[in-house]
Amino acid sequence: MPPEPFAERAVPMVGMLALLVAVQLLSLALMPPLSETEVRVFEDPESAANPFSYIFLVLGFTVFILMAMRLKKGWIVTWVVLLAVAMGVYYVISAFAPPLSALLVSAAVLALLYTYPEWYVIDFVGLLVSAGVGTLFGLSMTPFPAIILLVVLAAYDAISVYKTRHMVTLAEGVMEMRAPLLFVIPRRRGYSFRREGLGSGEARGAYFLGLGDAIIPTVLVISANWSLDLPAVEVLGMAANLPALGAMAGTAFGFLLLSTTPRDRPQAGLPFLNGGAILGFLLAVLASGPLAF
Numbered sequence: 532m533p534p535e536p537f538a539e540r541a542v543p544m545v546g547m548l549a550l551l552v553a554v555q556l557l558s559l560a561l562m563p564p565l566s567e568t569e570v571r572v573f574e575d576p577e578s579a580a581n582p583f584s585y586i587f588l589v590l591g592f593t594v595f596i597l598m599a600m601r602l603k604k605g606w607i608v609t610w611v612v613l614l615a616v617a618m619g620v621y622y623v624i625s626a627f628a629p630p631l632s633a634l635l636v637s638a639a640v641l642a643l644l645y646t647y648p649e650w651y652v653i654d655f656v657g658l659l660v661s662a663g664v665g666t667l668f669g670l671s672m673t674p675f676p677a678i679i680l681l682v683v684l685a686a687y688d689a690i691s692v693y694k695t696r697h698m699v700t701l702a703e704g705v706m707e708m709r710a711p712l713l714f715v716i717p718r719r720r721g722y723s724f725r726r727e728g729l730g731s732g733e734a735r736g737a738y739f740l741g742l743g744d745a746i747i748p749t750v751l752v753i754s755a756n757w758s759l760d761l762p763a764v765e766v767l768g769m770a771a772n773l774p775a776l777g778a779m780a781g782t783a784f785g786f787l788l789l790s791t792t793p794r795d796r797p798q799a800g801l802p803f804l805n806g807g808a809i810l811g812f813l814l815a816v817l818a819s820g821p822l823a824f
Contacts, residue, residue: 543716543738544790550658550714551786551804554745555752555779557662558669559769562753564626565666572671576758581672582680586687593701600704608705616711617641619660622667650715650724650737657714661745668746669753674774674812677754681805684747688801699797702741714740744800748782748808755812761819774815781811 573581599608617637624633640656672680691698705712706728715724715737722736756763756775763770771779785807792798 540718540738540790543718546716547714547738547740548783548786548790550654550716550740551745551748551782552779553658554661554665555749555782556767556769557658558666558749558753559756559766559771559775561623561626561662561666562670562757563770565622566670566757568626570622570667572668576671577673577676579676579679581676582683585668585680586683589684589687593697596701596705597697600700605704612705612712613641613644616644616656616660619663620656623659623663644711648711648725650717650722653711653724654714654716656711657742657745660711661742661749664742665746665749666753669750670757672750672754673758674751674754677751678809678812681747681751681801681809684743685799685801685805688743688799692797692799698799702739702797706739712742714742714745716740740800744804747801748778748785748804751808751812752778752782759816759819773819774812777811777813777815777818778808779811781807781809781814783807784811 573584575581595611596608599605617640620640621633621637624636628636643652644656669677688698702713716739717737719736724737727736752771752775755778756771759772759774761772761774763772764776766776782804785803785805786800788807789798789800789803
Protein backbone atom coordinates (compact mmCIF):
# COMPACT_ATOMS: atom_id res chain seq x y z
CA MET A 532 0.00 0.00 0.00
CA PRO A 533 1.53 3.35 -1.01
CA PRO A 534 2.10 5.86 1.78
CA GLU A 535 -0.43 8.64 2.18
CA PRO A 536 0.73 11.84 0.39
CA PHE A 537 1.94 14.46 2.81
CA ALA A 538 -0.37 17.07 1.27
CA GLU A 539 -3.42 15.02 2.27
CA ARG A 540 -2.37 14.94 5.91
CA ALA A 541 -1.15 18.52 6.15
CA VAL A 542 -4.36 19.84 7.73
CA PRO A 543 -4.58 17.22 10.52
CA MET A 544 -0.84 17.59 11.11
CA VAL A 545 -1.29 21.35 11.56
CA GLY A 546 -4.16 20.63 13.96
CA MET A 547 -1.98 18.26 15.95
CA LEU A 548 0.82 20.82 16.15
CA ALA A 549 -1.69 23.46 17.23
CA LEU A 550 -2.75 21.22 20.12
CA LEU A 551 0.87 20.78 21.25
CA VAL A 552 1.47 24.53 21.14
CA ALA A 553 -1.82 25.21 22.93
CA VAL A 554 -0.87 22.84 25.76
CA GLN A 555 2.42 24.64 26.33
CA LEU A 556 0.87 28.11 26.13
CA LEU A 557 -1.86 27.14 28.58
CA SER A 558 0.79 25.68 30.89
CA LEU A 559 2.63 29.01 30.87
CA ALA A 560 -0.65 30.72 31.81
CA LEU A 561 -1.24 28.21 34.61
CA MET A 562 2.27 28.45 36.03
CA PRO A 563 1.91 31.73 38.04
CA PRO A 564 -1.28 30.81 39.96
CA LEU A 565 -0.28 27.18 40.47
CA SER A 566 3.23 28.10 41.62
CA GLU A 567 1.63 29.96 44.53
CA THR A 568 0.00 26.80 45.81
CA GLU A 569 1.77 24.14 47.87
CA VAL A 570 0.77 21.29 45.56
CA ARG A 571 3.92 19.56 44.33
CA VAL A 572 4.68 16.00 43.25
CA PHE A 573 8.19 15.86 44.76
CA GLU A 574 9.55 17.46 47.91
CA ASP A 575 13.02 18.06 46.47
CA PRO A 576 12.73 19.43 42.90
CA GLU A 577 16.50 18.99 42.33
CA SER A 578 16.61 15.27 43.13
CA ALA A 579 17.71 13.04 40.24
CA ALA A 580 15.47 10.33 41.71
CA ASN A 581 12.32 12.27 40.79
CA PRO A 582 12.11 11.16 37.15
CA PHE A 583 12.49 7.52 38.12
CA SER A 584 9.60 7.85 40.56
CA TYR A 585 7.52 9.20 37.68
CA ILE A 586 8.61 6.36 35.41
CA PHE A 587 7.69 3.83 38.11
CA LEU A 588 4.16 5.31 38.15
CA VAL A 589 3.96 5.11 34.36
CA LEU A 590 5.03 1.45 34.35
CA GLY A 591 2.60 0.61 37.14
CA PHE A 592 -0.31 2.25 35.33
CA THR A 593 0.66 0.50 32.09
CA VAL A 594 0.64 -2.90 33.79
CA PHE A 595 -2.71 -2.09 35.40
CA ILE A 596 -4.33 -1.25 32.05
CA LEU A 597 -2.86 -4.26 30.23
CA MET A 598 -4.01 -6.63 33.00
CA ALA A 599 -7.51 -5.13 32.98
CA MET A 600 -7.66 -5.57 29.19
CA ARG A 601 -6.51 -9.19 29.46
CA LEU A 602 -9.14 -9.89 32.14
CA LYS A 603 -11.78 -8.06 30.06
CA LYS A 604 -12.38 -5.57 32.86
CA GLY A 605 -12.08 -2.49 30.67
CA TRP A 606 -14.83 -0.68 32.58
CA ILE A 607 -12.47 -0.44 35.56
CA VAL A 608 -9.85 1.32 33.44
CA THR A 609 -12.49 3.61 31.96
CA TRP A 610 -13.67 4.82 35.34
CA VAL A 611 -10.17 5.13 36.80
CA VAL A 612 -9.14 7.25 33.79
CA LEU A 613 -12.33 9.34 33.90
CA LEU A 614 -11.87 10.09 37.60
CA ALA A 615 -8.18 10.93 37.07
CA VAL A 616 -9.15 13.25 34.20
CA ALA A 617 -11.79 14.94 36.35
CA MET A 618 -9.14 15.52 39.03
CA GLY A 619 -6.84 17.03 36.41
CA VAL A 620 -9.58 19.36 35.20
CA TYR A 621 -10.29 20.38 38.80
CA TYR A 622 -6.60 21.18 39.30
CA VAL A 623 -6.63 23.47 36.26
CA ILE A 624 -9.95 25.20 36.94
CA SER A 625 -9.12 25.73 40.63
CA ALA A 626 -6.25 27.97 39.55
CA PHE A 627 -8.80 30.50 38.30
CA ALA A 628 -12.03 29.74 40.18
CA PRO A 629 -13.24 28.96 43.73
CA PRO A 630 -13.10 25.29 44.80
CA LEU A 631 -16.87 24.76 44.54
CA SER A 632 -17.00 26.14 41.00
CA ALA A 633 -14.02 24.01 40.00
CA LEU A 634 -15.70 20.93 41.49
CA LEU A 635 -18.93 21.58 39.58
CA VAL A 636 -17.05 22.07 36.31
CA SER A 637 -15.08 18.87 36.88
CA ALA A 638 -18.28 16.93 37.56
CA ALA A 639 -19.84 18.35 34.39
CA VAL A 640 -16.77 17.36 32.36
CA LEU A 641 -16.90 13.84 33.82
CA ALA A 642 -20.57 13.50 32.85
CA LEU A 643 -19.92 14.86 29.35
CA LEU A 644 -17.02 12.49 28.72
CA TYR A 645 -19.08 9.52 29.84
CA THR A 646 -22.23 10.36 27.88
CA TYR A 647 -20.83 12.06 24.78
CA PRO A 648 -17.17 11.12 24.12
CA GLU A 649 -16.90 12.85 20.73
CA TRP A 650 -13.44 13.75 19.41
CA TYR A 651 -13.70 17.48 20.11
CA VAL A 652 -14.84 16.84 23.67
CA ILE A 653 -11.93 14.45 24.22
CA ASP A 654 -9.48 16.95 22.70
CA PHE A 655 -10.71 19.87 24.80
CA VAL A 656 -10.49 17.88 28.01
CA GLY A 657 -7.12 16.48 26.94
CA LEU A 658 -5.87 20.03 26.46
CA LEU A 659 -6.83 20.98 30.02
CA VAL A 660 -5.45 17.81 31.57
CA SER A 661 -2.17 17.92 29.62
CA ALA A 662 -1.56 21.54 30.57
CA GLY A 663 -2.37 20.87 34.21
CA VAL A 664 -0.21 17.76 34.56
CA GLY A 665 2.65 19.30 32.57
CA THR A 666 2.59 22.36 34.81
CA LEU A 667 2.38 20.32 38.01
CA PHE A 668 5.37 18.13 37.15
CA GLY A 669 7.28 21.06 35.66
CA LEU A 670 6.91 22.94 38.95
CA SER A 671 8.13 19.85 40.80
CA MET A 672 11.46 19.42 38.97
CA THR A 673 14.42 21.56 38.01
CA PRO A 674 15.79 21.16 34.44
CA PHE A 675 18.40 18.47 35.23
CA PRO A 676 15.95 15.82 36.52
CA ALA A 677 13.44 16.97 33.89
CA ILE A 678 15.95 16.22 31.13
CA ILE A 679 16.62 12.78 32.66
CA LEU A 680 12.87 12.17 32.57
CA LEU A 681 12.62 13.18 28.91
CA VAL A 682 15.59 11.02 27.85
CA VAL A 683 14.42 7.88 29.67
CA LEU A 684 10.82 8.19 28.51
CA ALA A 685 11.92 8.79 24.92
CA ALA A 686 13.90 5.53 25.04
CA TYR A 687 11.00 3.71 26.69
CA ASP A 688 8.55 5.01 24.08
CA ALA A 689 10.75 3.82 21.22
CA ILE A 690 11.17 0.36 22.74
CA SER A 691 7.49 -0.04 23.61
CA VAL A 692 6.31 1.03 20.14
CA TYR A 693 8.90 -0.55 17.85
CA LYS A 694 10.13 -3.59 19.82
CA THR A 695 7.69 -4.91 22.42
CA ARG A 696 4.73 -3.06 20.80
CA HIS A 697 2.83 -3.10 24.07
CA MET A 698 2.31 0.65 23.81
CA VAL A 699 0.41 0.11 20.55
CA THR A 700 -1.78 -2.49 22.24
CA LEU A 701 -2.27 -0.14 25.17
CA ALA A 702 -3.28 2.83 23.00
CA GLU A 703 -5.73 0.83 20.91
CA GLY A 704 -7.27 -0.75 24.00
CA VAL A 705 -7.67 2.59 25.75
CA MET A 706 -9.40 4.16 22.76
CA GLU A 707 -11.72 1.18 22.33
CA MET A 708 -12.75 1.80 25.94
CA ARG A 709 -13.33 5.48 25.03
CA ALA A 710 -10.88 6.41 27.80
CA PRO A 711 -9.65 9.98 27.06
CA LEU A 712 -5.89 9.47 27.06
CA LEU A 713 -5.20 10.49 23.47
CA PHE A 714 -5.85 13.48 21.26
CA VAL A 715 -8.06 12.62 18.30
CA ILE A 716 -7.43 14.58 15.08
CA PRO A 717 -9.89 13.82 12.24
CA ARG A 718 -8.49 13.08 8.78
CA ARG A 719 -11.71 14.02 7.00
CA ARG A 720 -14.90 16.01 7.43
CA GLY A 721 -17.76 14.30 9.18
CA TYR A 722 -15.61 11.96 11.24
CA SER A 723 -17.26 10.86 14.49
CA PHE A 724 -15.24 9.09 17.12
CA ARG A 725 -18.44 7.99 18.86
CA ARG A 726 -19.69 6.20 15.74
CA GLU A 727 -16.46 5.05 14.09
CA GLY A 728 -13.97 4.61 16.92
CA LEU A 729 -10.44 3.70 15.90
CA GLY A 730 -11.12 2.12 12.54
CA SER A 731 -8.22 0.40 10.80
CA GLY A 732 -5.93 0.94 7.81
CA GLU A 733 -7.35 3.28 5.19
CA ALA A 734 -10.68 3.20 7.04
CA ARG A 735 -9.14 4.92 10.05
CA GLY A 736 -10.73 8.34 10.08
CA ALA A 737 -8.37 10.09 12.49
CA TYR A 738 -4.80 10.39 13.72
CA PHE A 739 -4.10 9.85 17.41
CA LEU A 740 -1.54 11.48 19.68
CA GLY A 741 -0.99 10.38 23.26
CA LEU A 742 -1.45 12.98 25.97
CA GLY A 743 2.01 12.02 27.21
CA ASP A 744 3.47 13.33 23.94
CA ALA A 745 2.16 16.76 24.92
CA ILE A 746 2.79 16.52 28.66
CA ILE A 747 6.40 15.35 28.80
CA PRO A 748 8.07 18.11 26.69
CA THR A 749 5.93 20.64 28.58
CA VAL A 750 7.54 19.52 31.84
CA LEU A 751 10.88 20.89 30.60
CA VAL A 752 9.26 24.14 29.39
CA ILE A 753 7.75 24.86 32.80
CA SER A 754 10.79 23.61 34.70
CA ALA A 755 13.04 26.01 32.79
CA ASN A 756 10.62 28.89 33.20
CA TRP A 757 10.26 28.80 36.97
CA SER A 758 13.69 27.56 38.07
CA LEU A 759 16.06 29.61 35.89
CA ASP A 760 16.38 33.21 37.02
CA LEU A 761 16.45 34.82 33.58
CA PRO A 762 14.67 37.77 31.97
CA ALA A 763 11.28 36.87 30.56
CA VAL A 764 9.55 38.03 27.40
CA GLU A 765 5.83 38.25 26.73
CA VAL A 766 4.29 35.48 24.61
CA LEU A 767 0.59 36.15 23.98
CA GLY A 768 0.38 37.82 27.37
CA MET A 769 2.39 35.11 29.17
CA ALA A 770 5.94 35.45 30.45
CA ALA A 771 8.59 32.97 29.33
CA ASN A 772 12.38 33.03 29.54
CA LEU A 773 14.66 32.06 26.66
CA PRO A 774 15.31 28.41 27.67
CA ALA A 775 11.56 27.82 28.04
CA LEU A 776 10.98 29.33 24.60
CA GLY A 777 13.82 27.20 23.24
CA ALA A 778 12.18 24.05 24.60
CA MET A 779 8.88 25.11 23.02
CA ALA A 780 10.49 25.77 19.65
CA GLY A 781 12.39 22.49 19.87
CA THR A 782 9.16 20.59 20.58
CA ALA A 783 7.59 22.09 17.45
CA PHE A 784 10.69 21.23 15.41
CA GLY A 785 10.62 17.66 16.72
CA PHE A 786 6.98 17.37 15.73
CA LEU A 787 7.73 18.57 12.21
CA LEU A 788 10.30 15.77 11.92
CA LEU A 789 7.78 13.30 13.34
CA SER A 790 5.19 14.39 10.76
CA THR A 791 7.49 13.28 7.93
CA THR A 792 7.58 9.67 9.14
CA PRO A 793 5.35 7.04 7.44
CA ARG A 794 1.77 6.95 8.68
CA ASP A 795 1.15 3.32 7.72
CA ARG A 796 2.27 2.18 11.16
CA PRO A 797 2.33 3.67 14.69
CA GLN A 798 5.24 5.98 15.43
CA ALA A 799 6.92 6.74 18.76
CA GLY A 800 6.45 10.46 19.33
CA LEU A 801 8.63 11.12 22.36
CA PRO A 802 12.02 10.49 20.71
CA PHE A 803 11.24 13.35 18.31
CA LEU A 804 9.36 15.66 20.69
CA ASN A 805 11.60 15.18 23.73
CA GLY A 806 14.76 15.28 21.62
CA GLY A 807 13.66 18.55 20.05
CA ALA A 808 12.70 20.06 23.41
CA ILE A 809 16.05 19.16 24.96
CA LEU A 810 18.00 20.46 21.97
CA GLY A 811 16.05 23.72 21.93
CA PHE A 812 16.51 24.14 25.67
CA LEU A 813 20.27 23.54 25.55
CA LEU A 814 20.79 25.92 22.64
CA ALA A 815 18.79 28.60 24.45
CA VAL A 816 20.79 28.05 27.64
CA LEU A 817 24.02 28.54 25.66
CA ALA A 818 22.59 31.69 24.11
CA SER A 819 21.67 32.98 27.57
CA GLY A 820 25.30 32.74 28.70
CA PRO A 821 26.41 32.74 32.34
CA LEU A 822 23.05 34.16 33.47
CA ALA A 823 21.48 30.73 33.01
CA PHE A 824 23.61 29.21 35.80
